[in-house]
Amino acid sequence: MVSRFPGTARLRRIGTSREGRPLLMLSAGHGPHKALVVAGPHPDERAAGGTALALAELAARGDRQSPATDPTLVTWNIILCLDPDGAALAEAADDAGPVLGRGFDPVSVSVPDLGNAAGPGFGPDLGPIPAKRPLSLARYYRTAYRPMAAEQPEWAPVADRPIPETLALLRVIDELRPFIQCSLHSTDVGGSWIQLTRDLPDLAVPFSESAEAIGIPLQQGTYDALYWENPSPAIYVLPPPDSAARLAAGSEDIARSTWCAPRHYGGVTAIIEVPIWAAPMVADTTPEPEAVRLLSNLADLVRDGGRQVTEVLSKTRGFLPPPETDPLRRVLEWMAAGLYDLVAASWQPLAQQAAAANTPEDPRHLTTAQVAALDIVARRQPLRAAGLLLRLLEASANAAAPALHDELSDLFTTWCTDFETALHTRPVPVQAQVAHQTRTAVAAAECALRALGQG
Known part of the structure; x- marks a missing residue:
């Protein structure tokens, strides 16, 4: 240039x-x-x-x-x-x-x-x-x-x-x-x-x-x-x-x-x-009548996904590189230390707002787009962590790494497929x-x- x-x-x-x-x-x-x-x-x-x-x-x-x-x-x-x-x-x-x-x-x-x-x-x-x-x-x-x-x-x-x-x-x-x-x-x-x-x-x-x-x-x-x-x-x-x-x-x-x-x-x-x-769902501004239930499900989704990745991580802490020297491990420990709960808890005021809406025109209703945006976050957080942990397991020479890798890889593949299906993604x-x-x-x-x- x-x-x-x-x-x-x-x-x-x-x-x-x-x-x-x-x-x-x-x-x-x-x-x-x-x-x-x-x-x-x-x-x-x-x-x-x-x-x-x-x-x-x-x-x-x-x-x-x-x-x-x-x-x-x-x-x-x-x-x-x-x-x-x-x-x-x-x-x-x-x-x-x-x-x-x-x-x-x-x-x-x-x-x-x-x-x-x-x-x-x-x-x-x-x-x-x-x-x-x-x-x-x-x-x-x-x-x-x-x-x-x-x-x-x-x-x-x-x-x-x-x-x-x-x-x-x-x-x-x-x-x-x-x-x-x-x-x-x-x-x-x-x-x-x-x-x-x-x-x-x-x-x-x-x-x-x-x-x-x-x-x-x-x-x-x-x-x-x-x-x-x-x-x-x-x-x-x-x-x-x-x-x-x-x-x-x-x-x-x-x-x-x-x-x-x-x-x-x-x-x-x-x-x-x-x-x-x-x-396309993130552009849909029609009210979502099931917003309260869906937000509860999404909070469970991000917490459960985070818990499953953290359970695998806990089995690797004895042989993976320490977080002081490995940036991927630092991210995993940061997420495991409460990020999933922080994300899920931040939606509670929105659920309370949606529950208080009492007429179809009430602006406190959440839209399909707003719920879809939170759906994306709920799915991406565990996937980000799982991808990093899979990389660390692939690089490890420890005898326990292959089985843990396979266990996490099955979860990872299912989550990706569900993500693409639920959000109707296109590149x-x-x-x-x-x-x-x-x-x-x-x-x-x-x-x-x-x-x-x-x-």
Whole structure:
């Protein structure tokens, strides 16, 4: 990119990871308004790498279909991978050979044609979508790795454990004072949604039209923003710092995350989620008459699944690598220490709310979409843990490992099949994920510019 656009695209090292890997930032354009993009905040969310390069090329080649991609107005600064250590662990699982298989096939990502990014009539330029065997949930969860919260760079400040990746990002925010930060995320199953630290009212139309053009459902309810303001479909706005509004379990101190750092300079953060598998139920806003019973079942599901994985884990503690030296083991112990119960208990207020609804029009009713979003969480938590433990058992030379592996593998396979069946999942091509995420980031930047009186 730098050699293709000399003088326009620049690459520099902004820090070093815990294990000594470089943290690289690619910048394109020379405009006075600084946009910051964070790719790779979670190593199990892969589309952001393609989105990062697509955004950089739009800015570097002088694309002016939107004021946000005018290189004389906006400089795009793109951290290419915020967690390279986690990415290396995920890639190691991808390359583990015939047992694990390849997690993601290589793909050529086309830069999407934005068209009129802020209005109707634009369509994706996805290029040829190759006919490949779709990635299965089983293959995904057997290679997925997500660190415990205190080791996730965007969330480490909440746990009072600054890590080099976090400090590097915060230094960049202080240096650039970005008018917008786009954090690029993926969800394993569901739809697309945006979390904002401040409302951008004009974003709703381009966001929904982009999703519709590609065929991605809008997620009308998400565990990540259970109690956030919801001014537009699938757009959620963080309550102000002095608000007494309830947040999702574990996010009470969200104001200390890197998402909120640009607010010190008047900036806004957009967390842009795209699905790896689409599940149409997350867009269904009809009331769910059995919500109370279903939430109780889902609480049992996540607790029972977590208990079964933890029972296998307890039989391995004498021979697996210790958590002090093994990041996969640290995640397993963190989850076993109460995460499943925390997730399940956080739904109790929603069940009480639904039980109190006494007319069909009562807004306290939960929708099919909201219940489906919690269904996804209930199924994913044990699967994440089981996938990590299976990897550790496969690498172990202990005589007890094969039998424990087979025991857990049977559970894992059943859970994956049930997940795909219950949520009616379908894979979303990587090119479609990238096109939607790219256009949403540009639209968000354009809206933020407009709020500044630009564009």
